[in-house]
Amino acid sequence: MFKFLALFLFSSSIFAVAYEGDSGGIFALPVSSDNISNDYLLFEIDGKSYVIAGMPYVLEEKVIKINDKEIKVLPVNYGESRITIENDSLVNPSLSDQERAAKERKLLQSALAKKSNFILSDLRFLRPVEGAVTSGFGKKRFINDLPRAPHLALDLDGFDGDPIVAPLDAKVVLVENFFYSGNIIVLDHGSNVFTSYSHMSKSHRAVGDFVKKGDLIGEIGSTGRVTGPHLHWVIYMNGNRINPEIVLSKDFPMNLLADYQDVPAGLPVSEE
Secondary structure, rough: EEEEEEEEEOOOEEEEEEEEEOOOOOOEEOOOOOOOOOOOOEEEEOEEEEEEEEEEOOOOOEEEEEEOOOEEEEEOOOEEEEEEOOHHHHHHOOOOHHHHHHHHHHHHHHHHHOOOOOOOOOOOOOOOOOOOEEEEOOOEEEOOOOOEEOOOOEEOOOOOOOOOOOOOOOEEEEEEEEOOOOEEEEEEEEEOEEEEEEEOOOEEOOOOOOOOOOOHHHHHEEEOOOOOOEEEEEEEEEEEEEOOOHHHOOOOHHHHHHHHHOOOOOOOOOOO
C-alpha cells in the first residue's frame, strides 16, 4: 500500500506532495500520458493516466524520483527464512563456480536490459503454478545459518513435472541452466515488465518464442540450489524486483488507485 500527504508552505506559497511506498511494493502515480518514458508501465482508466511503478527493495528509507515526483520508499519487515542445504559446494561454491555464477548474472542483466517496444495492457496476472506459497518475498535469508541475499521472489510449491504457465503474453528472452537458479526462463511482457522462472526440470520454450497468457512454458523441478521441487518466481518492474503476491490480488491494479478516488484537488489524504 501507499499514501500521500499534502504539504503546504504558506510563507513562500509553495505546494508540494510527498508520496510514500513500500519496499518491494508497487506504486501508482497520476501522470500525463504524453509525459512518461517507456521505462514504466502506463495504466489508463476513465480518461486518467497512471504510472504503475515497482519500488526498490530497501533496508532503510530511500527517496526516489518518478517524473519529478519524489517518493519515499519505506522498509518493510518481511521476516526471515532459514534453510539447510546438504551439498556444501552449493553453499560455499568453488572459485570456478563463483566465476560461472558471475557470468550468469551478466547474462541475466543483459536480457533484462533489452527492453522491447511491447505495450503491456493486460494486468490480470495468472498464477504460474497451482501450488501454495512456501517462501514469501523479501525475507532475510539464512542458508545453513549463514546470512545470504534477501529472498526477492515468491516460492511456489509443486511436484516434479507440474506445469508452469505464462502469467501474461510475452516474448522469451532467456533460456539457460544457471549454477544457482538451475533451469531458468525469462519472459518479456512489455512496458519494462519481466518475469523469471527458476529450478525447472524442463523448459518448453526457446529464446525468441512468443507465448500467450496461460501457455505452457516449463515444468517444476529441483535444479540449481534448492531443497526440493518448487518454482522460484521473480517479477521485475522498471528494473526493481517486486512482491509477486501483489499482482495476484483479484483487485489489482484498481486497489492501487483507491487513494486517488473522489479526492478534491489539493486536499491532503492519508492512510493508516
